[in-house]
Amino acid sequence: MLMLLMFQLAAAPPPIVKPGCRDRCGDISIPYPFGIGKDCYKNEWFAIECNETVSPARASISGIKMEVLNISAERAAATVKGPIISSNCTGRENGVPLNLSGTPFIFSSDNVFVAVGCNTRALMSGAEQDLVGCKSPCSDVESKNFCLASPSSILQVFNLTDDNQDREGCKMAFLVNQTWFKSNISDPLTVQYIDYVPTELVWMVDGDIDVHSLSCRGYQNESFGFQCVCRWGYEGIPYRELGCKGKHIYIFLQKNE
Ligand SMILES: *[C@@H]1O[C@H](CO)[C@@H](O)[C@H](O)[C@H]1NC(C)=O
Ligand SMILES: *[C@@H]1O[C@H](CO)[C@@H](O)[C@H](O)[C@H]1NC(C)=O
Ligand SMILES: *[C@@H]1O[C@H](CO)[C@@H](O)[C@H](O)[C@H]1NC(C)=O
Ligand SMILES: *[C@@H]1O[C@H](CO)[C@@H](O)[C@H](O)[C@H]1NC(C)=O
Ligand SMILES: *[C@@H]1O[C@H](CO)[C@@H](O)[C@H](O)[C@H]1NC(C)=O
Ligand SMILES: *[C@@H]1O[C@H](CO)[C@@H](O)[C@H](O)[C@H]1NC(C)=O
Ligand SMILES: *[C@@H]1O[C@H](CO)[C@@H](O)[C@H](O)[C@H]1NC(C)=O
Ligand SMILES: *[C@@H]1O[C@H](CO)[C@@H](O)[C@H](O)[C@H]1NC(C)=O
Numbered sequence: 001m002l003m004l005l006m007f008q009l010a011a012a013p014p015p016i017v018k019p020g021c022r023d024r025c026g027d028i029s030i031p032y033p034f035g036i037g038k039d040c041y042k043n044e045w046f047a048i049e050c051n052e053t054v055s056p057a058r059a060s061i062s063g064i065k066m067e068v069l070n071i072s073a074e075r076a077a078a079t080v081k082g083p084i085i086s087s088n089c090t091g092r093e094n095g096v097p098l099n100l101s102g103t104p105f106i107f108s109s110d111n112v113f114v115a116v117g118c119n120t121r122a123l124m125s126g127a128e129q130d131l132v133g134c135k136s137p138c139s140d141v142e143s144k145n146f147c148l149a150s151p152s153s154i155l156q157v158f159n160l161t162d163d164n165q166d167r168e169g170c171k172m173a174f175l176v177n178q179t180w181f182k183s184n185i186s187d188p189l190t191v192q193y194i195d196y197v198p199t200e201l202v203w204m205v206d207g208d209i210d211v212h213s214l215s216c217r218g219y220q221n222e223s224f225g226f227q228c229v230c231r232w233g234y235e236g237i238p239y240r241e242l243g244c245k246g247k248h249i250y251i252f253l254q255k256n257e
Contacts, residue, residue: 014236014245016073025050026057031073032237033203034061042239045104046203064103069198073237076229077108082175082199085122085158089170089192100156100201104225107158108200109150112178115171116146116188122158122173146188175199202227205238214238 016031017023021040023030025048035041036048044063051058059068061080070079087094100106115122118138134147158175170189176197185191204225205216216228230236230244238244 015242016237018241022050025059026052026055028057028059028068029071029073030059031071032239032242033205034071034078042241061105064100064105066201067196074229074235076202076205076227076238077110078201078203079177079198080201081196084172084174084191084194084197086170086172086192089172092170092192098158103156104204105201106156106204107175108202110178110200111175112181113149113173113175114146114181114188114191115149115173116191117171118145118169120145120147120171120173214244 015023016029017035018032018040021032022036025036030036030048030050032040033042033046034048035046036050041047045061047062048068049060049062051060060066061068061078066080068078068080072078083096083098084092085097086092113122113134115134115136117136120136122133134149136145136147138145158173170192172188172191174191174197176185177200180198191197205228214228215231216226228238230238233247234244235247236242236244
């Protein structure tokens with residue numbers, strides 16, 4: 001009689017940072033290509049500044065000066081404190097535009113783009129000058145004047161345009177995690193009272209990757225770069241320095257009686 005036994009063992013999760021590097025800043029996990037300290041990040045764009053004089057500690061992507069709320073190696077995405085670009089809102093400074101050109105970061109298509117106010121026109125542009133934007137309507141119910149647009153291309157620049165026509169009232173524009181926006185914001189005008197919205201960023205990998213265990217997608221324009229994660233059944237960090245590892249170890253035993 002032949003018996004085939006199979007054991008499946010969960011392998012220990014592979015490291016998410018290079019040896020000797022910190023994998024957290026306070027409560028926030030910092031996976032490679034990000035890193036704290038010179039030999040820990042992939043390149044300067046992924047340098048994380050960890051400010052531990054505040055509690056909880058705050059992590060920022062130094063090169064783009066954006067504070068990080070979460071980094072997911074599984075999704076190759078980071079949630080950052082996204083700015084609310086505004087004009088003429090009481091108690092708010094007029095926000096500065098955001099420009100990620102020349103960096104490996106782009107806004108994820110999981111965000112939704114929101115313009116609030118009467119006749120607010122907000123636009124985004126990207127590597128190929130694509131424009132995404134919308135113009136909010138002016139209705140009688142003034143508090144709900146907003147429009148949504150979905151970014152579907154490589155977008156790196158985000159600004160509020162000034163039509164010079166209608167300067168009345170508070171105007172805002174922001175890019176926000178769509179799921180969060182739908183579940184947390186019922187009246188977009190209330191966004192003027194919060195400091196930031198969660199915005200999803202993704203980053204492009206360069207050629208130095210572990211091709212066997214990867215799943216990549218060209219971010220709309222393949223010449224711009226790829227967003228890569230470990231393939232299904234694998235986990236880890238999709239760069240050669242660390243690598244993706246199979247999630248399970250299978251042991252086959254053959255028993256003859
Ligand atoms: C850390 O954050 C505090 C409070 O925002 C700030 O005063 C301090 O300068 C920061 N430290 C560093 C090293 O950035
Ligand atoms: C950060 O992302 C990880 C993985 O996607 C998730 O498990 C965790 O709950 C997130 N944390 C926060 C604070 O959003
Ligand atoms: C964004 O920054 C890049 C590089 O720093 C610059 O060339 C470009 O003109 C800027 N775009 C806008 C719209 O400010
Ligand atoms: C992709 O972007 C590059 C650089 O911005 C551009 O030269 C090229 O034409 C684009 N390719 C496609 C297929 O859109
Ligand atoms: C953003 O828009 C304002 C007003 O239209 C303009 O003055 C400014 O130059 C723009 N900034 C960028 C970076 O595009
Ligand atoms: C701001 O809005 C008020 C009306 O709410 C308007 O009277 C004023 O001209 C606006 N100011 C600017 C600088 O747009
Ligand atoms: C968006 O936010 C939701 C809820 O806060 C979170 O579960 C989800 O992971 C976020 N989506 C992305 C793409 O990060
Ligand atoms: C957003 O909504 C989710 C549930 O959909 C909730 O768990 C979370 O605490 C809310 N976040 C904020 C900042 O209100």
